[in-house]
Amino acid sequence: MNQDEARLLYFRMFNEIGIINQLSSNRLERVLPDGMSVAQFSVLNHFVRLGGQWAPSRLARAFQVTKGAMTNTLQRLEAQGLVKIVADPADARAKLVEITAVGRKMRETCVRATGPMMGDVSASLQLDEVRAALPILEKLRKALDATR
Amino acid sequence: MNQDEARLLYFRMFNEIGIINQLSSNRLERVLPDGMSVAQFSVLNHFVRLGGQWAPSRLARAFQVTKGAMTNTLQRLEAQGLVKIVADPADARAKLVEITAVGRKMRETCVRATGPMMGDVSASLQLDEVRAALPILEKLRKALDATR
DNA sequence: ACTATCTCGTTCATCGTTGAACTAAATGCG
DNA sequence: CGCATTTAGTTCAACGATGAACGAGATAGT
Numbered sequence: 001m002n003q004d005e006a007r008l009l010y011f012r013m014f015n016e017i018g019i020i021n022q023l024s025s026n027r028l029e030r031v032l033p034d035g036m037s038v039a040q041f042s043v044l045n046h047f048v049r050l051g052g053q054w055a056p057s058r059l060a061r062a063f064q065v066t067k068g069a070m071t072n073t074l075q076r077l078e079a080q081g082l083v084k085i086v087a088d089p090a091d092a093r094a095k096l097v098e099i100t101a102v103g104r105k106m107r108e109t110c111v112r113a114t115g116p117m118m119g120d121v122s123a124s125l126q127l128d129e130v131r132a133a134l135p136i137l138e139k140l141r142k143a144l145d146a147t148r
Numbered sequence: 149m150n151q152d153e154a155r156l157l158y159f160r161m162f163n164e165i166g167i168i169n170q171l172s173s174n175r176l177e178r179v180l181p182d183g184m185s186v187a188q189f190s191v192l193n194h195f196v197r198l199g200g201q202w203a204p205s206r207l208a209r210a211f212q213v214t215k216g217a218m219t220n221t222l223q224r225l226e227a228q229g230l231v232k233i234v235a236d237p238a239d240a241r242a243k244l245v246e247i248t249a250v251g252r253k254m255r256e257t258c259v260r261a262t263g264p265m266m267g268d269v270s271a272s273l274q275l276d277e278v279r280a281a282l283p284i285l286e287k288l289r290k291a292l293d294a295t296r
Numbered sequence: 297a298c299t300a301t302c303t304c305g306t307t308c309a310t311c312g313t314t315g316a317a318c319t320a321a322a323t324g325c326g
Numbered sequence: 327c328g329c330a331t332t333t334a335g336t337t338c339a340a341c342g343a344t345g346a347a348c349g350a351g352a353t354a355g356t
Binding site: 019127 | 157165167213287289293
């Protein structure tokens with residue numbers, strides 16, 4: 001296996017990933033309630049899965065977006081009462097974000113809205129395959145992340 | 149395995165894919181020569197790999213972007229002399245795009261520029277893993293594509 | 297032949313992200 | 327302690343993609 005073949009393999013993978021990303025977020029965007037973007041839903045989902053209070057900068061790192069983008073997303077979420085943002089008592093520069101009860105409800109609504117979204121896809125892609133691909137993707141993401 | 153668990157698995161996969169996409173295109177963008185976007189490079193790459201003449205609409209479908217986005221990309225490529233766009237003799241609405249010699253040279257330059265990009269990543273991700281993930285991603289992409 | 301429908305490529309307003317600049321606060325070092 | 331550096335969050339111009347509207351040309355049914 002020479003260098004060029006390896007590079008080509010990576011290119012193809014990134015190409016597939018780029019297209020899948022476009023197709024899947026497009027699909028998701030369509031079924032989400034009005035006023036909810038994929039970015040906003042992802043943040044709500046994150047809080048439901050992991051819980052607790054997160055600083056905006058930590059969220060930005062977790063999602064690999066700039067701080068500016070996260071500021072924007074959080075402001076929209078707060079305006080809808082879906083998250084609560086308070087000052088960090090331990091650091092006057094920082095803030096802490098947490099999901100509200102309304103936010104949890106909205107996340108539930110969103111999840112339910114995605115119900116029929118994957119029907120046709122899960123018919124052709126076995127869950128075993130998803131389970132096989134996931135750890136590899138995580139590894140790749142972490143490798144990219146670590147050496148940014 | 150119930151419905152909700154399956155959905156969560158898909159969410160996690162799409163989340164990883166979204167982040168990988170951001171990180172990898174970011175990396176690529178950085179090493180590309182000035183004036184070359186990832187979108188433009190992808191089109192050049194496409195032509196080198198598959199050759200021939202392609203209508204803009206066909207390119208748009210292949211890359212899963214809107215016709216408007218492809219118009220934009222092609223105009224930039226043509227302005228730099230990297231592709232040639234001619235009228236389709238068989239269809240007065242359509243055009244045909246092909247890569248130029250200058251375009252091939254530029255693509256070569258870009259590919260060379262990506263050389264050191266993956267060094268640290270390929271150290272932690274085995275090529276076998278890429279080879280294992282690729283067919284699954286292709287399958288997923290095709291499934292999403294088919295039922296758009 | 298006529299008409300309705302579809303397709304091709306372009307344009308434009310809108311949206312979300314980036315990257316840089318900025319203020320304020322924390323941290324580290326001599 | 328004092329000063330330089332780093333970090334947190336915000337703002338803003340620029341960019342690329344979307345989706346809708348449009349004119350021009352192809353296509354199919356009657």
